[in-house]
Amino acid sequence: KNQVEQSPQSLIILEGKNCTLQCNYTVSPFSNLRWYKQDTGRGPVSLTIMTFSENTKSNGRYTATLDADTKQSSLHITASQLSDSASYICVIRSGGSYIPTFGRGTSLIVHP
Amino acid sequence: DTEVTQTPKHLVMGMTNKKSLKCEQHMGHRAMYWYKQKAKKPPELMFVYSYEKLSINESVPSRFSPECPNSSLLNLHLHALQPEDSALYLCASSPAGPGDNEQFFGPGTRLTVL
Numbered sequence: 192k193n194q195v196e197q198s199p200q201s202l203i204i205l206e207g208k209n210c211t212l213q214c215n216y217t218v219s220p221f222s223n224l225r226w227y228k229q230d231t232g233r234g235p236v237s238l239t240i241m242t243f244s245e246n247t248k249s250n251g252r253y254t255a256t257l258d259a260d261t262k263q264s265s266l267h268i269t270a271s272q273l274s275d276s277a278s279y280i281c282v283i284r285s286g287g288s289y290i291p292t293f294g295r296g297t298s299l300i301v302h303p
Numbered sequence: 304d305t306e307v308t309q310t311p312k313h314l315v316m317g318m319t320n321k322k323s324l325k326c327e328q329h330m331g332h333r334a335m336y337w338y339k340q341k342a343k344k345p346p347e348l349m350f351v352y353s354y355e356k357l358s359i360n361e362s363v364p365s366r367f368s369p370e371c372p373n374s375s376l377l378n379l380h381l382h383a384l385q386p387e388d389s390a391l392y393l394c395a396s397s398p399a400g401p402g403d404n405e406q407f408f409g410p411g412t413r414l415t416v417l
Contacts, residue, residue, distance in 0.1 A: 225405065232391065232411065232413060233410050233411060234307070234309075234393050234395070234408030234409050234410050234411050235346070235393075235408050236408070237405050237406075237407075240405065278343075280345060290348060290351065290359065291406065293345035293346055294345060295344065295345050296343075296345055298343070
């Protein structure tokens with residue numbers, strides 16, 4: 192069964208600190224992996240997309256990594272801001288399908 | 304226009320009411336989706352429309368009835384809902400077909416069933 196596991200489930204950090212969120216998956220065949228940011232009560236917004244051949248991709252203070260061999264991805268947030276408080280969802284798309292598999296998300300709270 | 308819009312933002316309805324949720328996009332996307340999301344859970348796929356035809360129904364109860372009047376609009380008709388149907392309902396769209404197509408999500412409709 193295709194699964195996407197995210198850790199930690201929740202995380203509290205102080206403003207200005209860095210953090211790393213993890214995503215492990217068993218989805219096969221793999222097509223791509225997206226990290227979404229979802230503010231409370233809002234729809235998810237795509238941060239990055241990673242394909243099989245990509246190891247690292249940055250979007251401002253967000254850096255995503257992908258190890259397709261171990262089926263692991265991480266999202267690193269640098270110099271966190273209060274506005275980073277949100278749920279971060281890892282979403283995998285399987286080859287040949289346009290129905291993605293969602294992880295449960297990591298809830299990040301940034302305190303001043 | 305790279306936005307998916309949803310109306311209303313909030314909806315409170317009784318179990319005997321009939322209401323509709325509306326979703327609209329003007330990006331030329333030919334795949335549109337309805338998701339249901341409970342608090343602190345990931346979105347759960349309900350329906351997929353591809354080229355205005357229903358292609359996936361994830362065993363959703365008949366009290367939820369989707370409709371795709373044209374390529375830009377997606378409706379979700381609600382009738383005789385239960386309190387456990389209270390959730391955030393998300394609409395999304397993407398270019399049709401398999402591949403690395405990003406799903407663009409709307410802001411959602413917060414539904415409360417009394």
